[in-house]
Every structure is written in C-alpha cells, then in structure tokens.
Amino acid sequence: MDSLTPTPSIQDISVTLLLLGGYQYGITLPSNSPLLLNLLNAVVHRTEKNQDEPPKLFQIPVNGQQQALWFSSDSLVGVITEPPIFIKTQTPVLPATPKGEIFNIKYWQIDNFLSPEEHHKLLDYALKHEQEFQLTGPATNTSDYPEHRDSLVLYYSPDFADIILNRVKAVFWKALEKLNIPPFPITHIDAQLTAHNQGHYFRVHNDNGSERDETRTLTYVYYFYQEPKAFTGGELVMYDTKWEGQYAYSKLENFQTIEPLNNRVIFFYSGLMHEVLPVHCPSKQFADSRFTVNGWIRK
Structure with missing residues (x-):
C-alpha cells in the first residue's frame, strides 16, 4: 500500500495591507492563495531593495468584491497576517551599514x-x-x-x-x-x-x-x-x-x-x-x- 502525504489544512487568513501614506486595507484570503504569496514576496523585495525586478500591479477586491483596489508593489509598506505567516528571506531585513557612512x-x-x-x-x-x-x-x-x-x-x-x-x-x-x-x-x-x-x-x-x-x-x-x-x-x-x-x-x-x-x-x-x-x-x-x-x- 502506498503511503500518503498529509495535505496541509487550508485556513482563512486575515490580512491587513499597509500602504504608503499611512493607509490600511483589510481583506481575508485562504492560506494557499497565490495573491497572498505575491503580497508577501513584494514586501520582501521592497525590503531587500531588489532592483532587477520591476514593480508589480496588484488588484485587490474590497467591499464584498463590489470595488477593486489597485496599487503598485512599490506602495506596499508591510503586510499583517492573523494568524502569523512566516517566510524565509535570503538577505537581512536591514543591510549592514558600510563603514564611513x-x-x-x-x-x-x-x-x-x-x-x-x-x-x-x-x-x-x-x-x-x-x-x-x-x-x-x-x-x-x-x-x-x-x-x-x-x-x-x-x-x-x-x-x-x-x-x-x-x-x-x-x-x-x-x-x-x-x-x-x-x-x-x-x-x-x-x-x-x-x-x-x-x-x-x-x-x-x-x-x-x-x-x-x-x-x-x-x-x-x-x-x-x-x-x-x-x-x-x-x-x-x-x-x-x-x-x-x-x-x-x-x-x-x-x-x-x-x-x-x-x-x-x-x-x-x-x-x-x-x-x-x-x-x-x-x-x-x-x-x-x-x-x-x-x-x-x-x-
């Protein structure tokens, strides 16, 4: 009999988007949502000052999908998730300060x-x-x-x-x-x-x-x-x-x-x-x- 790998349970994640200018928007996404992953990756790229990848344009449904919020990934300051979600980053959040700066x-x-x-x-x-x-x-x-x-x-x-x-x-x-x-x-x-x-x-x-x-x-x-x-x-x-x-x-x-x-x-x-x-x-x-x-x- 073949062994089965348990499928991770999917749960709803409460997400708060923190945008430039102090604006905040709340949405709910499933934990396996590609949009959620893209949002988290956008924050990582912004933090790491990745210059090779152009900004992404996000379209987020709000108000029960009656409206849509459009913004560039450059405007995304942070993402709050509840329960917390952690992703692995490749470089430190704050780069080392060069001597003499x-x-x-x-x-x-x-x-x-x-x-x-x-x-x-x-x-x-x-x-x-x-x-x-x-x-x-x-x-x-x-x-x-x-x-x-x-x-x-x-x-x-x-x-x-x-x-x-x-x-x-x-x-x-x-x-x-x-x-x-x-x-x-x-x-x-x-x-x-x-x-x-x-x-x-x-x-x-x-x-x-x-x-x-x-x-x-x-x-x-x-x-x-x-x-x-x-x-x-x-x-x-x-x-x-x-x-x-x-x-x-x-x-x-x-x-x-x-x-x-x-x-x-x-x-x-x-x-x-x-x-x-x-x-x-x-x-x-x-x-x-x-x-x-x-x-x-x-x-």
Missing part, C-alpha cells in the same frame, strides 16, 4: 501628539510618582565619563507607557517612511519617563552604540510639562553622524537644535549623535521639570 540629521516631529486628556493623565502620573524617580548618573556615568548624564528617570511601567505607546505604534510606519528607514519587524518598544530639573543634562551620545543596544533602530522622545513653563534650556541638539565601524560613531560639525515644546514628539534614527542641553529651573521644584517619555523601537 554619514547619517545626516533627519527627524520627524508631531505637535499636539496626545489629546488634552492623555497629556493631563501623563503629567498627573509623573507628579504623583515623584518619589519613585531615580538618579540616572549611577547607571550611566563611568570612570571614563564621570559626568556624562545628570537627570531623573522612572523606568517602564504600563501605567504611563500605554498612554504613549499606543500612539507611537499608530504612526510607526509613517515615521519609517518620513525618515527613509527600511521596514523592520518590531521586537520590543522601550519606554521610560525622565525629569530634567535645575542643571540637568545629557552629553553627546547615540542610542545604539553597544552590543546590548544594537537592536535599537527608531528613537522617540515625547515632551510634556506644566503650563506656564517654569524652565529654560533642555533643547535637543542633533548632529550629522559618521559610522566608524562596529558600535563606534562620531559626531560631525553640522548640527540642529530642536525646542522641547509641550506635547511634541520627535522621531529619529537611533544611531544619530545627539545631546540634551542643560536645563535652568529657578524654582528647583520637581513639578516644574522638563518631562519626557522616551524610548526605542527595536528590530
């Missing part, structure tokens, strides 16, 4: 990032948890750099992180598009709450210059504080950056200064050199601090 200053800012209610909730949380903030120096400063950073930090708690992370996730694809960062799968998003008061600062650094932090790819910084503003300084200064190899980066002369405006968020590539200028807060009261929720989206 220069990263020019590039950032994306959004003002009025949170609703007034969310902003108030975040500020209220920070003020009520003053006693839980820790000095950043012991965890950051070293014998070689004894005065690298001086500020206060409250490490991750879902009570404050969820307020900001839901919005960060909502604009993630748009941020990649704005900053010309190749799409990558998110493995983790960090979040910490910082307070800068009288004399606090953070010297020039980048966010992925070590083996521990090498997966950090996209940095975000959200600014918030009480009104009227009771401090000056605390600007973010970003520098053109040269990659020297391994985890070594060096800042170049060109720089740009960004104001830490209330309810503003900044996104930038985690390899860029940057610093926080000293804060001047005459009252020295914690409630008058320059607050941020900042973190890193890891690949």
